[in-house]
Amino acid sequence: MSSYEEKIAHELAEWQVTMQRTPSISNAAIRKLQTKINSLWPERLHRIMTKVIKELTRAVLFGADFTTKPNTDVRSLMDIEEQVKDKINKYTSTATAEGAITGFGGFVSGLADFPLWLSIKMKMLFDIAASYGIDTKDYKERLFILYVFQLAFSSQKRRNEIYLILSNWEVQKNKLPKDINAFDWRSFQQEYRDHLDLAKLLQLIPGVGAVVGAYINHKLTNRLGKTAMNAYRLRRLNVQDFDLEKLKKGQPKLPE
Template sequence: MHGSKEWLLEELKKVEDWEKEQSDLWFWEKLGRLPFKIMDKWTPTFIQNKIGILIDELGQYIQTGGSYLSSTSKIASYYPDLGVRSSEEVNKLPIPQMDVAVDKLTGNRKKLATLQGASTGIGGIFTLTIDIPLLLGLQLKTLQDIAICYGYDPNDKKERLFIIKCLQFVSADIIGKEAILTQLSLFDQPDEDAKREILSELQGWREVMFTYRDQFGWKKLFQMIPIAGLVFGAFINRSAINDIGEAGKMLYRKRKIIERLENSTNNDISPEK
C-alpha cells in the first residue's frame, strides 16, 4: 500500500541506492574543463561581460527569486485531473502521483531544452556563451517546478537554497556530492548550527555557477563548431535537463519520504491508497 511505513522505507532505500551511484566520477569530466579555459581566452570581452551579467542575475534568485522565480499558481496545470490548487492539497496526494507529475514536467522541459540547444548551437562558440546562462535558467525553473509538484514553495528562500544545492549536486565531484547529501539530510532539522552551515553556502553561489559551467566542458566541445553545433547542442541540452530532472526528483522525493516517515512515526499520517 502506497504510504505505508514499509512502502516508504523501501522507496527510501531506492533513492539511497541512486545516491551511491552518483558518486562515480568520470575522469573525462575533469579533462573536459579545458575547452572552457580556451573559450575564456578567445571569447571577446563583450561576450564575457554578457555572461557575467546573466550569472549575476542568477545570484539574485537566491535572495528574491528574480525573473527565474516560478509561481505556485502552476499547481493546477501539473494535476489537471485532480483539482489540486495549493501546496496543502498537493501534500495530501500519494507520492506516486507526485512522481507522475514530475515525469511529465521533465519530459516537456527536455523538449524545450532540445529546441534551445539547437538554436544556440548554430553559431558555434559565440552562441555557446549565451546558451550556458540560458540553460542554467531553464534548469532553475525545472527544479522549482519539481519542488512545487512535491508540495514545496519556491517563494520560500529556504526552498531556493535547497534548489541551488540540487543544482550544485549535479555538477559536483565525488567529495562534493557527499558533502551536499550530508547538508541536505540536515535541511529540515531544527538544529540551528546545521542551518547556519547550509546558509553559509550562499556566499559561494557564484563559484557554484562557474563550477557548473565548467562541468559542461567536454560535453560542449563539439557545440563550438558552427552549424554542426545544432545537433550537439540539442542533444547536450536535452541530456542536461534529464540529469537535473532526475536529481531534482530523487532529492525532493527523498525529502518527502522522510517527512512522511516522521509523520507516520507520530501517527499523524493516514494510509495512501
C-alpha cells in the same frame, strides 16, 4: 508504506550509493587536469566568471516569474511524481530544442545558450519543488534548489559534500548564511563550468553544434530533473539511512 513508496525507497537507496561513491581514479585525474587549467586562468578572469554566473543565477533564482505556488492538495506520492515526470519531460524537450537552435548558429548564437538554458533548468526546479508542496518563496528553499543544482553538476568529491547537506536538510538549513552573497559562488561557478566546458565548446562549432547542443541539453536537463526528484524524495520519505550491504544484495532495508 505503500507499494509505490517501497519501490521509490529502493530507487532512493541506490541513488544514495551513487551520491556517496568514492571518487574514482579517472575522476581524480580529470579533476587534476581541470584544476591545472583553472590555475592558468588569471585571477581577474575567475572573478569576472564568478560575478557573471552569480548575477545570472541570482536574477533567475529570485525573479518574480520563477515563484511557483506550491501544490497543497492531498495526493499520493505516485500522483505527485507522475506530474513531476511530465514536467521533466516538458522541460527536457524545451532545452533540447533550445540547444539545437543556439548550436546551429555557431559561436555567436551558442553564447546565448548559457542564460537561456540556465533559465529553463531553474524554472524546472521551481516547478518540481511546487509539485512536492514546497513553498519557494522561502529563501532557504531557494538555497535548497541551488544545492540540488550543484549536486547534478559537480565533481564526485564535491557531490559527496553536498549530499551530506541535503540528506540532513532540517538541521543544515539552520546553519546557512542569511545573506545570499555569503553563498560559495566561486565553487558553484567553477564546478558548473568544469562540468560543461568541453561539451559546450563543441556546441560553438558551426554544423555539429546543433547536434551537440541538443544532445547535451537533453541529457543534462533530464539528469537535473531526476536529481531533484530524489532530493525531494529524501525529504518526503524522511529516510535517513539504508542498509547499503543489503542493497548491494538487492534487499534494501526499508523504513517501518
